[in-house]
Amino acid sequence: MRGPRVVIFGLAFLLFATGATGAPLLYVADQGAWNVVVMDLEGNALGSIAGVTPYGISITPDGTKAYTANWQNLTCSVLDLTAYTEMKRIDQGVGAYAQHIALTSDGKRGYVATDWWISVIDTTTDTVIDYIPLEGVSYTTLSPDGNWLFATYNCNNPYAGSFAKINAATGYIEARVNYTPHLTSAVVSQDGARLYVSSQSDNRIYIFSTDTLGWEGWVEGAHGLRMLLSRDGTRLYVTNNTGNLLQVIDTGTNSVINSIPIAGPVGLALTPDESRLLVSCDLGVAVIDLASQSQSVTKYLGGFTQPKEIAILAGPEVAEVLQVAIDIRIKPGGHRNPINLKSKGKVPVAILSDATFDAATVDPSTVVFAGASPRSIGTSLEDVSGDGLLDMVLHFRTQDLTLQPGDTEACLSGQTTNGQAFTGCGSVHIIKWEEHKRCK
Ligand SMILES: [Ca+2]
Numbered sequence: 001m002r003g004p005r006v007v008i009f010g011l012a013f014l015l016f017a018t019g020a021t022g023a024p025l026l027y028v029a030d031q032g033a034w035n036v037v038v039m040d041l042e043g044n045a046l047g048s049i050a051g052v053t054p055y056g057i058s059i060t061p062d063g064t065k066a067y068t069a070n071w072q073n074l075t076c077s078v079l080d081l082t083a084y085t086e087m088k089r090i091d092q093g094v095g096a097y098a099q100h101i102a103l104t105s106d107g108k109r110g111y112v113a114t115d116w117w118i119s120v121i122d123t124t125t126d127t128v129i130d131y132i133p134l135e136g137v138s139y140t141t142l143s144p145d146g147n148w149l150f151a152t153y154n155c156n157n158p159y160a161g162s163f164a165k166i167n168a169a170t171g172y173i174e175a176r177v178n179y180t181p182h183l184t185s186a187v188v189s190q191d192g193a194r195l196y197v198s199s200q201s202d203n204r205i206y207i208f209s210t211d212t213l214g215w216e217g218w219v220e221g222a223h224g225l226r227m228l229l230s231r232d233g234t235r236l237y238v239t240n241n242t243g244n245l246l247q248v249i250d251t252g253t254n255s256v257i258n259s260i261p262i263a264g265p266v267g268l269a270l271t272p273d274e275s276r277l278l279v280s281c282d283l284g285v286a287v288i289d290l291a292s293q294s295q296s297v298t299k300y301l302g303g304f305t306q307p308k309e310i311a312i313l314a315g316p317e318v319a320e321v322l323q324v325a326i327d328i329r330i331k332p333g334g335h336r337n338p339i340n341l342k343s344k345g346k347v348p349v350a351i352l353s354d355a356t357f358d359a360a361t362v363d364p365s366t367v368v369f370a371g372a373s374p375r376s377i378g379t380s381l382e383d384v385s386g387d388g389l390l391d392m393v394l395h396f397r398t399q400d401l402t403l404q405p406g407d408t409e410a411c412l413s414g415q416t417t418n419g420q421a422f423t424g425c426g427s428v429h430i431i432k433w434e435e436h437k438r439c440k
Contacts, residue, residue: 023041053070055068070094075090095114152198163183180204203222340430359390372396
């Protein structure tokens with residue numbers, strides 16, 4: 001079922017849990033569909049945010065904004081996760097083929113890997129404030145303390161695989177290390193001591209000291225377009241895109257302990273409890289049960305065109321953004337909103353526009369009022385509230401409503417054409433047949 005698990009009623013933003021409050025939510029950058037899809041772990045799409053060919057996605061620590069690195073158009077998008085909108089498209093200073101953005105742990109800076117350079121974004125102004133001159137950057141990652149930025153880049157030379165250590169505060173390139181062709185990604189251990197660098201051409205993951213950049217060893221037979229460490233640092237998960245594998249590496253022995261077949265794996269994310277691993281791939285998003293002995297794919301979440309990076313969030317503060325609260329008016333123009341359930345007529349309901357919500361963007365086919373879908377005829381835009389903003393009026397057959405005698409409230413929910421879910425309620429007065437007759 002396509003629909004929200006958690007809804008908010010009214011302006012007080014009270015939270016009513018009808019499902020698992022605080023369940024993790026996935027934010028999947030769907031490059032092919034030009035949007036970011038928001039869904040729960042059951043695969044229920046809760047909405048989508050339109051953008052431009054997003055490849056990389058990172059969410060700010062407070063969970064209010066996401067940044068996408070857009071493969072085309074020389075842009076990054078800033079997504080408002082509360083309003084489900086693209087709040088800004090940064091179109092100045094972003095290089096070509098942006099594919100990843102590393103955000104600092106305080107969320108104040110973003111470092112975008114592009115084909116031309118690393119673009120440094122100030123997230124207060126959402127503008128590019130600096131460039132770090134490395135060409136063909138495939139990935140950027142920060143040390144846990146935020147002091148150092150590491151980047152894999154190709155030096156604009158197909159035979160020179162390199163990575164660089166950059167002072168994150170100044171953008172100064174501390175060191176460049178030429179090592180092996182086709183480095184695709186890097187990740188720093190939690191204690192900040194080790195740097196793992198993936199080499200697709202060597203099918204190895206090399207390990208360096210982040211301090212001296214001295215070589216410390218390698219993992220044979222593995223590489224990752226994206227890599228992710230478990231919180232305790234004992235496991236490294238990598239999406240081996242050319243081998244069509246999700247590989248699990250024991251960082252104690254530096255050996256591959258599991259290779260799970262997945263077609264075209266790219267992005268990956270761990271659930272907050274680390275019981276499951278999500279991997280974007282040709283078939284959608286694979287869910288791997290890490291707690292089971294086999295650690296195999298238990299299901300695929302669908303509905304994507306070309307999913308790339310995945311971000312994940314948990315907590316009730318996230319659930320609050322699932323639906324925006326809107327105002328509705330049942331039987332606009334009348335008083336007490338009387339509804340006679342035996343009537344064969346229709347009940348008009350107006351979805352009101354305000355400063356932040358344009359009722360004209362409502363997709364009527366998604367709207368449900370008291371269990372009923374609107375009739376196809378009778379959808380109109382008119383200003384029923386007298387504030388100069390056009391409201392959408394929909395008509396529902398009284399016989400379709402699931403209201404009961406004694407009900408005092410009826411709610412309407414739906415989505416805009418952009419995938420923003422909304423809900424609003426109004427009071428109703430269910431008239432008994434006798435009362436109705438007496439009034440006549
Ligand atoms: Ca109005």
